[in-house]
Structure formats: C-alpha cells, structure tokens
Amino acid sequence: MVEDSIPLYWRTIGHRYRFSGRECPECGSVYFPPRPLCLDCGVKTRGERPVSRVGKVISFSEVHMAQEHREDEVPYIVALIELEDGHRVIGQIVGVPFSRVKTGMKVRYAFRKYGAASDDSVLRYGYKFVPYEYPNVSQEP
Numbered sequence: 001m002v003e004d005s006i007p008l009y010w011r012t013i014g015h016r017y018r019f020s021g022r023e024c025p026e027c028g029s030v031y032f033p034p035r036p037l038c039l040d041c042g043v044k045t046r047g048e049r050p051v052s053r054v055g056k057v058i059s060f061s062e063v064h065m066a067q068e069h070r071e072d073e074v075p076y077i078v079a080l081i082e083l084e085d086g087h088r089v090i091g092q093i094v095g096v097p098f099s100r101v102k103t104g105m106k107v108r109y110a111f112r113k114y115g116a117a118s119d120d121s122v123l124r125y126g127y128k129f130v131p132y133e134y135p136n137v138s139q140e141p
C-alpha cells in the first residue's frame, strides 16, 4: 500500500478513511475492498457503503522482511479478517504482540498511519485493526 502512486492513493481514500465499499446498482451487492464492476452483473459499482468495523481473525502471520521504507516497522502482524457483515479483508493488527494474537480473536477498525512512499513524500493513512477491547486513540497516552 505504501508504494501506491499519489493519484491511486487519493482514489482509494473513501474505503481507507471511511471504511466503505461500493454497491452494485442492479443486485445491491456491496464489495469491500471496493471493486469497479459487480462480479455477478458486470455493471459499474458506485457510492460509498459503510461496512462493519468489527470482525474476527481468520488467519495471521508475522512479517519479518519489510517493504521498502517500512524497515523500521518489522516485525509486524498481517491478518485475514472476516468482518461481521461477511466481508473479508487483509490488514495489519497493531496494539498487541504476536504471541497474543489468536484465530477467532475479535478485532475492530482503527485509523492509523501507513507511512510514506519515500523519505520526502506525504504521509499516508488508512485502516489497521486493534483488539476489540483496545482503548480508543483518545485514551492513549
């Protein structure tokens, strides 16, 4: 995600910032992460449809080899999350050590910094996941 171009980053802000998918105008299917076309109808999806911000861990792994410009983040945890409304998304889990992450663990959306694509570019933000019981950002020291 960090290596995305700035135009691509701006086009995906809706789903990254507001955690929303796109809806098919024909059948009402909601795609998250967003897809430009409905898989069933083949028509263009549209709008921003909020999806559940709570889910559970289906699978997870600890990453030890970082992408460029993420070297100072390793190790970090990446997981496949199934949201309460059935959507599945891959995201980073923060706020908990790897040893305490479990399959089936309840997690929730958290707005966090992704980093910069290079040392002199803009910082990018989006979603990560924290344990469901994790305190809100405003309560963090």
Ligand SMILES: [Zn+2]
Pocket (backbone or CB within 6 Å): 024, 025, 026, 027, 028, 029, 038, 039, 040, 041, 042, 043
């Ligand atoms: Zn459709």
